[in-house]
Amino acid sequence: MDKNRIQELVSTFFTCDRKQLMEIFGELLSALEAEQSLPPGHLMSRNYETAQANPEIHTLPGNLKDARDAIFPFFWGTDSWQSKLHLENVKGPPNFASLVGALAALLKNPNLCVDTYCLRSNELEVKSITSLANLIFYHTQSPWGVFTIGGTISNLYGGKLGIEKVCPGAMRKGLHETKLAGIVSEAGHYSNATLAGWLGIGLQNLHAIPTDNRMSMKLDHLEKKLDELYRDKIAVAFVIATFGTTDAFGIDDIRGIREIIERKAKQYDVTAPHLHVDAAVGWVGCFLTEYDIASNPLALPKEILPLVQTMQKAAMGFSDADSVTIDFHKMGWGHYPSSAFIVNRREDLARLTRRLDDVPYFAEADFRHDPALFTLECSRPGIGPYSVMASLNGIGLNGYRLLIANAMQLALRLKEKLEALEFCKVLNFETPGPHVCWWVLPRGRNAKEIFRRFENNELTPDERQQYLKEVRRLYRKREATMDPAVDARLSFSNGIGYSPHGVTLPAWKAVFFNPQTDDAVIDRIVSSIEDVA
Numbered sequence: 094m095d096k097n098r099i100q101e102l103v104s105t106f107f108t109c110d111r112k113q114l115m116e117i118f119g120e121l122l123s124a125l126e127a128e129q130s131l132p133p134g135h136l137m138s139r140n141y142e143t144a145q146a147n148p149e150i151h152t153l154p155g156n157l158k159d160a161r162d163a164i165f166p167f168f169w170g171t172d173s174w175q176s177k178l179h180l181e182n183v184k185g186p187p188n189f190a191s192l193v194g195a196l197a198a199l200l201k202n203p204n205l206c207v208d209t210y211c212l213r214s215n216e217l218e219v220k221s222i223t224s225l226a227n228l229i230f231y232h233t234q235s236p237w238g239v240f241t242i243g244g245t246i247s248n249l250y251g252g253k254l255g256i257e258k259v260c261p262g263a264m265r266k267g268l269h270e271t272k273l274a275g276i277v278s279e280a281g282h283y284s285n286a287t288l289a290g291w292l293g294i295g296l297q298n299l300h301a302i303p304t305d306n307r308m309s310m311k312l313d314h315l316e317k318k319l320d321e322l323y324r325d326k327i328a329v330a331f332v333i334a335t336f337g338t339t340d341a342f343g344i345d346d347i348r349g350i351r352e353i354i355e356r357k358a359k360q361y362d363v364t365a366p367h368l369h370v371d372a373a374v375g376w377v378g379c380f381l382t383e384y385d386i387a388s389n390p391l392a393l394p395k396e397i398l399p400l401v402q403t404m405q406k407a408a409m410g411f412s413d414a415d416s417v418t419i420d421f422h423k424m425g426w427g428h429y430p431s432s433a434f435i436v437n438r439r440e441d442l443a444r445l446t447r448r449l450d451d452v453p454y455f456a457e458a459d460f461r462h463d464p465a466l467f468t469l470e471c472s473r474p475g476i477g478p479y480s481v482m483a484s485l486n487g488i489g490l491n492g493y494r495l496l497i498a499n500a501m502q503l504a505l506r507l508k509e510k511l512e513a514l515e516f517c518k519v520l521n522f523e524t525p526g527p528h529v530c531w532w533v534l535p536r537g538r539n540a541k542e543i544f545r546r547f548e549n550n551e552l553t554p555d556e557r558q559q560y561l562k563e564v565r566r567l568y569r570k571r572e573a574t575m576d577p578a579v580d581a582r583l584s585f586s587n588g589i590g591y592s593p594h595g596v597t598l599p600a601w602k603a604v605f606f607n608p609q610t611d612d613a614v615i616d617r618i619v620s621s622i623e624d625v626a
């Protein structure tokens with residue numbers, strides 16, 4: 094072995110060269126700043142054609158600049174979501190306190206699987222999980238949880254706990270003949286279908302309960318579905334409620350669901366389903382739970398106080414949940430991956446524990462410090478806890494309150510302006526979050542009246558199809574004529590989760606996740622709609 098060559102590799106790639114690193118970080122930051130002056134979206138066109146055909150790598154060892162050059166076109170060609178014109182989905186810019194946390198995690202690269210691989214980072218995970226649990230559950234005795242790589246996986250943990258509850262020992266024995274089902278709402282996220290498939294329940298056995306016009310699960314339908322399943326001797330592993338649906342910010346009545354599942358379980362003498370809440374988007378509403386509306390110390394605008402109150406009331410329902418998914422990488426403005434799965438009672442997680450002889454190389458593992466004893470993953474990144482604690486303590490409780498109230502106000506402003514146009518109809522006026530879903534029909538049509546007839550099933554199928562076609566056509570027209578430098582990027586949902594008489598409801602959509610978005614952006618959206626209608 095040529096010791097010199099090894100030494101060269103060590104000095105280039107395994108020794109911290111502050112000057113080189115600062116220079117390259119500086120260059121990356123300059124590119125990020127340069128991006129701010131450009132319209133959002135396509136910085137560079139893609140080249141998928143040769144991505145697979147030409148995956149060449151260097152033969153000779155190079156240096157850190159080769160590393161930079163290898164990724165730079167993709168870094169520059171990727172949108173950092175800093176633009177205030179990005180309103181298309183539940184995706185905002187990460188905040189820079191989170192960057193400080195995430196960079197710290199990357200520099201040390203802790204592995205959260207066991208205490209000995211991450212030294213104090215598991216302690217930070219316990220701390221951040223407990224902080225989040227206190228926000229969510231409000232009063233809780235023994236919360237616990239772990240960071241996962243996304244809301245999908247956090248929901249999967251919830252689903253798995255449900256299976257272990259109604260089919261104890263399934264982890265070891267398998268499901269055998271047990272007929273299982275799970276329940277969500279029609280406005281629930283598709284990750285629930287993912288977990289039903291992956292956990293062996295089967296997509297066909299995941300039942301979607303219709304929602305009301307606030308995109309909230311219809312509780313009488315839930316009750317009927319439970320009767321139906323229990324009469325067929327099917328074990329209902331879980332009900333996954335949603336707090337803040339992805340399209341329209343619908344909120345399920347968690348307390349109401351709890352009451353029904355307990356009552357039905359008693360009636361049929363079975364174990365109650367696990368009640369998991371998918372709050373991937375909506376969990377931030379919990380920052381407002383204890384806000385004193387009467388004295389309004391942050392001087393939040395009067396018009397949003399009723400929405401804050403709605404949010405507070407809904408958030409009290411979390412105390413009835415068994416477990417919750419929160420995506421800090423959505424409205425926590427944190428970095429990927431920062432999703433947390435949190436249980437209200439720590440003993441629930443014991444259902445997932447592996448035996449020490451199942452994890453031979455963690456012979457010393459201790460349930461309290463070594464999540465690898467129950468996590469789905471083995472290695473786990475430290476970004477989540479670092480992003481969460483850096484953000485929560487940088488921005489602070491009141492900082493988050495202001496940011497969330499601001500998003501609510503922007504959404505309300507757009508809702509009010511749209512609703513004032515005769516040819517527009519807002520479809521989620523009552524939901525308190527930062528989402529706006531609406532219809533645009535051609536000028537001259539009375540959108541509210543048409544929607545009323547749609548909801549009451551008074552339209553013929555042809556009429557219905559005609560109107561929905563118009564809503565889509567006008568959206569495409571705006572897309573085709575918009576000026577990307579000034580017109581916000583919106584999106585179109587094929588179904589916002591409310592289906593009057595079984596007909597799915599498509600809509601235009603905007604989500605206010607970027608605190609830089611301002612009134613001028615909203616006014617421009619409205620005038621662009623007036624132009625195309």
Ligand SMILES: *Cc1c(COP(=O)(O)O)cnc(C)c1O
Binds near residue numbers: 281338373
């Ligand atoms: C985004 C989202 C998910 C999935 O979360 P990922 O972090 O993208 O895996 C689940 N549920 C809801 C309601 C979501 O909005």
